[in-house]
Amino acid sequence: MLARSAIATRTAVSALNVAGQTRNMATLKEIQNRLKSVTNISKITASMKMIASTKTTRAQRAMNVARNYGKVSDDFVKQAEVKRAEGxxxxxxxxxxDKGLCGGIHSSLSRTSRRYLGANKDAPVVILGDKAKVQVQRAYPGNIRYSFSQIGSSIPTFDETSAIASVILSDKSIEFDNAKLVYNKFVSAIAFETDSMECYPVRQIVEAPNFNAYEYQEDILENLDEFLFTNNLHWALVEGHAAEMAAKRTAMENATKNAGDMINRLTLQYNRGRQAVITNELIDIITGASAL
Structure with a gap:
């Protein structure tokens, strides 16, 4: 009877140890699968960071060119002392x-746009890009007159901007005097800020106090109006594209760092679990040898 009790006890302990090992092995398998998944994600984010770094360099070169033309138009308006007319x-x-994976750069634009529409509920809106459209459309769907997609995949060209400006200016159903451009201003490779610029009609420019200091012909005023609007719009597009590429690079860099930290934690957890399984197996071997 004593022998049978000892054998039954040993069998029960062995069954518990096998069940514990099975559970530990399942846990280790899950950790290993998750470790492989995070490692693959880390490789993807690292590659996307390299691509974004290259695109950021190209976008900065295009931005510097657009800034030169944009600042000339801006200085012209400032020196003429053009002001917004009342009413x-x-x-x-x-x-x-249209692109994502670049942090909160689109959310900042949407918040600024919604804040403006909250104070000017009847103002018409033209949105360039689907990311801001989705967020603005939830609160002010009736204000949107036009929305343009397929923007941001590459560096915006002046021809594309001219086509967008022609659609806006040629539509007589949109009644407006001034245009307010809300865009992301490139500050540095790791920082941006949401800014705005004003586009004034040519009649307000002609009525400016210091505009008489310039020599001009009457037949070129309409061309000047279209050029200033298109030039400012192109400046905002290229500036926003550079800020987006820099934000995407920063986001992918942070994602790669977070993936690395998670890999270290999972590796430590996996090694601890594996060590515990090996220790239990050694205990069973030693216990069996001592029983014999």
Missing amino acids: AKELLITVSS
Whole structure:
């Protein structure tokens, strides 16, 4: 009877040890699968960071060229002392893109646009890019007059901007005097800020106090109006594209660092679990040898 009790006890302990090992092995398998998944994600984010770094360099070169032309137009308006007329109708243009994985750069534009529409509920809106459109459309769907997609996949060209400007200016159903451009301003490779610029009609420019200091012909005023609007719009597009590429590079860098930290934690957890399984197996071997 004593022998049978000892054998039954040993069998029960062995069954518990086998069940514990099975559970530990299942846990280790899950950790190993998750470790492989995070490692693959880390490789993807590291590759996307390298691609974003290359695109950021190209976008900065294009941005510097667009800034030179944009600042000339901006200095011209400032030196002429052009001011917004009282009661002028304003068109809001939100300059965004279709791409994601770049942090909160689109959310910042959407918040600024919604804040403006909260104070000007009847203002028409033109949105460039699907990311800002989705967020603005939830609160102010009736204000959106136009939305342009397929923007941000590459560096915006002046021809593309001219086509967008022609659609906006040729549509007589959109009644506006001034245009307010909301865009992301490139500050540095790791920082951006949401800014805005005003586009004034040519009649307000002609009525400016210091505009008489310039020599001009009457037949070129309409061309000047279209050029200033298109030039500012192109400046905002290229500036926003550079800020987006820099934000995407920063986001992918942070994602790679977070993946590395998670890999270290999972590796430590896996090694501890594996060591515990080996220790239990050694205990069973030693216990069996001692029983014999």
